[in-house]
Amino acid sequence: MDITIAEELLLLSHDEETGRPNISEVAVDVTLTAAVLAELTLAGRFRHAEGRLEVLDPTPTGDDEFDKVLRDIAASEPREVRWWLDRLTNPTRRWNLLKRLAERGVLSEEHGKVLGLFRTTKYPERDPGVEREIRRRVRDVLDGAAPDERMGVLVAFLGACGLGEKLFPGARRERIAEITEGQWTGPAVSEAIVQVMHAIRTAVQVSTTMAMGNIIAASDG
Numbered sequence: 001m002d003i004t005i006a007e008e009l010l011l012l013s014h015d016e017e018t019g020r021p022n023i024s025e026v027a028v029d030v031t032l033t034a035a036v037l038a039e040l041t042l043a044g045r046f047r048h049a050e051g052r053l054e055v056l057d058p059t060p061t062g063d064d065e066f067d068k069v070l071r072d073i074a075a076s077e078p079r080e081v082r083w084w085l086d087r088l089t090n091p092t093r094r095w096n097l098l099k100r101l102a103e104r105g106v107l108s109e110e111h112g113k114v115l116g117l118f119r120t121t122k123y124p125e126r127d128p129g130v131e132r133e134i135r136r137r138v139r140d141v142l143d144g145a146a147p148d149e150r151m152g153v154l155v156a157f158l159g160a161c162g163l164g165e166k167l168f169p170g171a172r173r174e175r176i177a178e179i180t181e182g183q184w185t186g187p188a189v190s191e192a193i194v195q196v197m198h199a200i201r202t203a204v205q206v207s208t209t210m211a212m213g214n215i216i217a218a219s220d221g
Contacts, residue, residue: 009154010028011106014125023162030200037084039153053073054078108126109121135167164176
């Protein structure tokens with residue numbers, strides 16, 4: 001089964017029983033957007049010049065999530081990665097990918113109600129073999145195996161959003177840091193991925209600070 005980096009990240013970020021994120025939803029959404037940008041970069045659609053995204057090849061990929069992002073960026077002047085993360089990140093992408101994974105039999109789609117009034121949808125795991133294989137490949141890299149570019153991006157983004165140590169507590173921090181800094185690929189891709197990861201970290205830190213501020217404000221009130 002072909003699976004995108006964003007889908008791999010989504011599976012790893014979700015609790016397999018409850019079907020809900022095990023880190024903040026904002027962190028998940030930012031990282032999913034970053035994964036789409038990274039995969040388009042690896043596919044030769046973008047280049048990163050002086051911190052800005054430039055379209056090299058606007059040819060559609062055939063993936064709706066990718067092609068919408070590609071069209072939006074192609075229609076704009078070159079802008080910084082962080083600007084695009086802010087602009088493109090929203091919960092809709094997460095729900096679209098969850099539904100897509102459910103349609104392919106990886107997840108189940110379950111509907112319910114809270115207090116008999118509010119409709120809810122959750123996506124618990126249906127085929128555990130897919131996530132199990134992803135975890136195995138990540139563990140191999142953390143144990144010292146050389147990653148290919150896609151696996152390098154996956155592990156690097158797990159580290160950037162805080163999932164690396166959460167999911168793989170026995171992993172050496174030095175190994176996660178080594179991959180997170182892009183020491184597994186060529187200079188051009190490395191620079192692009194490091195820019196995206198810095199943007200992920202900043203966005204996650206901002207969202208965490210805002211969430212803590214809301215909690216403190218609520219408790220004071």
